[in-house]
Amino acid sequence: MSEVKDVSVVLGQVPTQHMKLNVGPQHPSTHGVLRLVVELEGEIVVDVTPVIGYLHRCFEKVAEQNTYTQVVPYVDRMDYVNSMNNELPFVLGVEKMLGITPSERIQAIRVICAELNRIASHQIAVATFGMDAGAFTPFLYLFRDREKILWVLEKLSGSRLLYNYIRIGGLMRDIYPAFKDDLRDIIKTVRETNEEINNLLNNNKIFVERCANIGILPSDVAINYGCSGPMLRASGVPFDLRRADPYLIYDKLDFNICVGSGTVGTVGDSWDRNWVRMLEMEQSLRIIEQAMEMIPDASEDVRAGIPKRIAPKGELYSRAENPKGELGFYIVGDGKAKPVRVKGRSPCYVNLSVIPEISKGYMFADLIIILGSIDIVLGEIDR
Amino acid sequence: MESNFILELIGNNIWAYLVTALIPLIFVVIYALVAILGELKIASWVQDRLGPMRTGPWGIIQPVAEVVKLLQKEDITPRNANKPLFNTAPFIVFTGSFAAFAAIPYSSKFIPADINIGVFYIFAVSSFTVIAILMGGWASNNKYSVLGALRSASQMISYEIPTCLSIIAIAALANSLSVSHIINAQSGWFWNWNLFGGQGPLYKFLFIPFTLILFLVYFVGSLAEANRNPFDIPEGESEIVGGYHTEYSAMKFAMFYFAEYANMYVVSSMITILFLGGWNSPFGNFLNSPIWQAVWFIGKAMFFVFVQLWIRWTLPRVRVDQLMHICWKVMLPAAFVSLIFISLLGVIN
Amino acid sequence: MSPNEIYQRLEVEFGDDIISLNEEPGFEPAIKVNPNNIVDIMLFLRDSEGLEFDYPSCLSGVDLGENLGVVYNLYSLKRKHKITIKVEVPKEAPNVPSCELVWRSFDWHEREAYDLLGVNFVGHHNLKRILLPFDWEGHPLRKDYVQPDYFHGMKVQY
Numbered sequence: 001m002s003e004v005k006d007v008s009v010v011l012g013q014v015p016t017q018h019m020k021l022n023v024g025p026q027h028p029s030t031h032g033v034l035r036l037v038v039e040l041e042g043e044i045v046v047d048v049t050p051v052i053g054y055l056h057r058c059f060e061k062v063a064e065q066n067t068y069t070q071v072v073p074y075v076d077r078m079d080y081v082n083s084m085n086n087e088l089p090f091v092l093g094v095e096k097m098l099g100i101t102p103s104e105r106i107q108a109i110r111v112i113c114a115e116l117n118r119i120a121s122h123q124i125a126v127a128t129f130g131m132d133a134g135a136f137t138p139f140l141y142l143f144r145d146r147e148k149i150l151w152v153l154e155k156l157s158g159s160r161l162l163y164n165y166i167r168i169g170g171l172m173r174d175i176y177p178a179f180k181d182d183l184r185d186i187i188k189t190v191r192e193t194n195e196e197i198n199n200l201l202n203n204n205k206i207f208v209e210r211c212a213n214i215g216i217l218p219s220d221v222a223i224n225y226g227c228s229g230p231m232l233r234a235s236g237v238p239f240d241l242r243r244a245d246p247y248l249i250y251d252k253l254d255f256n257i258c259v260g261s262g263t264v265g266t267v268g269d270s271w272d273r274n275w276v277r278m279l280e281m282e283q284s285l286r287i288i289e290q291a292m293e294m295i296p297d298a299s300e301d302v303r304a305g306i307p308k309r310i311a312p313k314g315e316l317y318s319r320a321e322n323p324k325g326e327l328g329f330y331i332v333g334d335g336k337a338k339p340v341r342v343k344g345r346s347p348c349y350v351n352l353s354v355i356p357e358i359s360k361g362y363m364f365a366d367l368i369i370i371l372g373s374i375d376i377v378l379g380e381i382d383r
Numbered sequence: 384m385e386s387n388f389i390l391e392l393i394g395n396n397i398w399a400y401l402v403t404a405l406i407p408l409i410f411v412v413i414y415a416l417v418a419i420l421g422e423l424k425i426a427s428w429v430q431d432r433l434g435p436m437r438t439g440p441w442g443i444i445q446p447v448a449e450v451v452k453l454l455q456k457e458d459i460t461p462r463n464a465n466k467p468l469f470n471t472a473p474f475i476v477f478t479g480s481f482a483a484f485a486a487i488p489y490s491s492k493f494i495p496a497d498i499n500i501g502v503f504y505i506f507a508v509s510s511f512t513v514i515a516i517l518m519g520g521w522a523s524n525n526k527y528s529v530l531g532a533l534r535s536a537s538q539m540i541s542y543e544i545p546t547c548l549s550i551i552a553i554a555a556l557a558n559s560l561s562v563s564h565i566i567n568a569q570s571g572w573f574w575n576w577n578l579f580g581g582q583g584p585l586y587k588f589l590f591i592p593f594t595l596i597l598f599l600v601y602f603v604g605s606l607a608e609a610n611r612n613p614f615d616i617p618e619g620e621s622e623i624v625g626g627y628h629t630e631y632s633a634m635k636f637a638m639f640y641f642a643e644y645a646n647m648y649v650v651s652s653m654i655t656i657l658f659l660g661g662w663n664s665p666f667g668n669f670l671n672s673p674i675w676q677a678v679w680f681i682g683k684a685m686f687f688v689f690v691q692l693w694i695r696w697t698l699p700r701v702r703v704d705q706l707m708h709i710c711w712k713v714m715l716p717a718a719f720v721s722l723i724f725i726s727l728l729g730v731i732n
Numbered sequence: 733m734s735p736n737e738i739y740q741r742l743e744v745e746f747g748d749d750i751i752s753l754n755e756e757p758g759f760e761p762a763i764k765v766n767p768n769n770i771v772d773i774m775l776f777l778r779d780s781e782g783l784e785f786d787y788p789s790c791l792s793g794v795d796l797g798e799n800l801g802v803v804y805n806l807y808s809l810k811r812k813h814k815i816t817i818k819v820e821v822p823k824e825a826p827n828v829p830s831c832e833l834v835w836r837s838f839d840w841h842e843r844e845a846y847d848l849l850g851v852n853f854v855g856h857h858n859l860k861r862i863l864l865p866f867d868w869e870g871h872p873l874r875k876d877y878v879q880p881d882y883f884h885g886m887k888v889q890y
């Protein structure tokens with residue numbers, strides 16, 4: 001028990017003690033095994049220190065001991081909710097080092113898979129964000145629709161969550177005959193559900209009051225901290241890697257960059273980040289519609305372009321637009337079958353480092369909202 | 384005395400009083416089972432899934448399974464918890480909720496205790512829960528519990544004021560605090576209910592905006608009293624894990640759980656008594672025998688329990704300072720204004 | 733601006749500190765610099781007119797056999813050009829001045845490079861391990877790393 005303090009009134013202020021609260025590795029709201037050491041003064045947050053490393057699986061050391069093709073499943077498991085987008089920068093990087101470019105049909109299929117995964121990842125983000133705010137039902141609705149996307153990807157690649165589908169030089173196998181009909185069904189369903197979620201959650205007065213003006217991230221702070229993806233765009237910076245540094249067939253597709261504009265509060269608050277994700281889901285649907293037209297019906301051997309021996313020599317930093325932000329791989333190869341160094345620059349790792357900066361002065365309940373709006377997946381942070 | 388048929392049946396002795404006390408207890412137990420099943424099923428239907436289906440046909444026996452599960456769990460007490468407070472807190476919560484059942488009627492022929500300050504008694508006794516929640520939260524030796532207990536105490540105490548003003552206004556309308564007087568003042572068809580202005584000639588329609596405001600104030604306040612969404616900050620699951628009942632397990636947690644459902648029923652029956660005509664049938668004297676009166680009363684109260692469950696799964700949670708804002712800056716002035724108008728109109732007539 | 737132009741601007745400003753530009757095919761164009769003056773070079777890259785590298789992409793540590801290398805990947809949102817800066821330090825004394833005040837993103841990146849490779853960033857305000865447990869011994873990503881047999885009484889090899 002602490003000793004009795006001498007409570008002397010100084011200029012009308014009673015001296016109080018800060019409380020250190022451990023939002024521990026096991027918690028219903030920390031999206032994984034993340035530990036936040038929060039210093040509270042009553043209900044106001046004075047300081048936050050994230051402690052990570054509970055899910056560290058030594059990805060980079062393992063990548064040095066396996067061949068390039070064997071590294072692709074490990075890359076999957078970094079951000080396990082959208083594996084296709086994880087495979088893309090690694091595969092594209094190795095292909096660039098080797099100098100191969102797959103056919104346009106394969107690129108269109110890769111784009112469709114990446115965008116499907118983007119929708120699935122944003123669905124999880126919005127669903128868990130609603131749960132953090134106390135609305136339990138949108139979670140169920142969004143997961144019900146995510147099931148449809150997972151069924152399609154299961155028919156395509158054989159597994160629901162960790163696909164190992166995009167290979168260096170091609171794909172694992174070709175699309176199945178009813179692929180385009182399934183895609184049309186998904187597009188229709190996701191549009192309807194998004195409208196329902198807008199009515200139920202995003203425009204709900206209580207939700208708006210909880211999220212508006214919370215965790216405001218100014219754009220210069222965001223750029224200096226290296227934030228990317230919806231976090232950066234919600235602060236008003238229209239930067240999207242699919243436009244700035246196009247890869248695959250994105251330069252032939254027509255889609256908007258969704259930027260936060262302070263609709264119900266300040267630019268860069270938590271509601272804006274959530275809203276940017278909702279808008280991006282709609283843009284992904286547009287991309288899928290356009291990319292579908294680019295796939296001729298005649299099938300081809302998608303494994304024809306896979307080289308027999310993958311042993312690139314060189315160094316490359318290749319990056320792609322993950323749903324969470326800019327996922328980059330710095331690959332160093334010296335002409336042998338196994339890479340010398342693979343460093344994964346994960347967007348969530350960088351986005352999470354902003355939390356001490358933007359959550360000072362808010363209440364404890366707001367800290368949970370801010371954490372939910374950053375949308376982290378611990379697999380990617382810890383690798 | 385004439386409103387308790389057990390006394391008429393058995394006579395005015397100790398056995399009659401024991402039976403009278405036993406019937407609400409049995410009712411609470413059965414009601415709790417139904418409410419647990421209702422919560423699971425209604426939550427599932429709102430969320431586009433089926434809910435429990437395996438225990439019994441359509442999952443009807445699920446509540447029994449839940450009770451058995453809770454009974455056989457291990458009772459864990461944290462090492463540094465304050466044992467007397469920790470152990471008694473759940474029982475005090477349940478006592479507070481259950482004591483209100485003494486004055487809640489079922490029909491004109493069965494009010495367990497027809498005291499002349501019935502409404503005031505129910506309201507006062509339900510406030511026990513604040514003390515018990517504070518006890519439980521602090522004695523758990525857990526920072527999350529303390530946070531939850533503090534939030535809960537401030538929330539419940541603040542929201543008692545607008546609800547109290549509602550009760551005063553209705554008591555002014557009916558000229559009495561006694562449950563049976565308030566309900567008898569609303570006898571007749573459904574337009575005699577207090578929600579539509581109470582009994583009286585046509586000018587009672589002037590009351591309607593104010594009674595409507597008071598009804599809404601009381602309903603929202605009762606959600607806050609019962610710690611239900613959107614005011615379930617004290618047990619705010621996503622933020623502070625379990626709030627004040629984080630460290631409780633097994634039977635003690637079952638007590639908290641039970642008390643929450645009992646509280647929901649108490650609050651719903653208060654709404655029924657004050658605003659919706661109590662045990663009166665909405666069709667005047669048609670279907671107005673004592674047995675049918677029990678059906679009407681329990682039916683109306685269960686409807687409001689259903690609405691509370693429905694709201695829980697629809698709306699997000701309100702933050703603590705926004706909750707205080709709603710209470711002190713929105714509901715309190717509204718309730719005050721309605722009280723003043725109703726009293727004025729009552730004096731003029 | 734092309735990497736050559738950036739290299740020339742840096743050479744004009746810093747002279748001998750800028751060592752070489754590597755533009756072999758298959759290699760990302762990278763400028764190797766002297767680690768001693770790295771903070772001034774970074775500030776120049778971030779603030780000077782025409783360069784304006786405001787976006788820090790990545791900081792990686794590399795084990796180069798005898799030396800440890802640190803690779804900085806920078807990007808400019810305004811000018812839409814990118815550059816890679818490399819430094820090399822010997823393994824016995826792997827001291828590199830910390831750039832965390834230039835771009836705040838490098839705070840956690842430097843902690844990770846210290847944790848996994850053992851690069852000592854001089855001037856970092858909180859150079860502690862970030863991914864591994866606080867009291868782990870050794871730097872796993874080095875090529876000559878040997879796993880300990882026991883950690884707090886638990887067997888490491890399974």
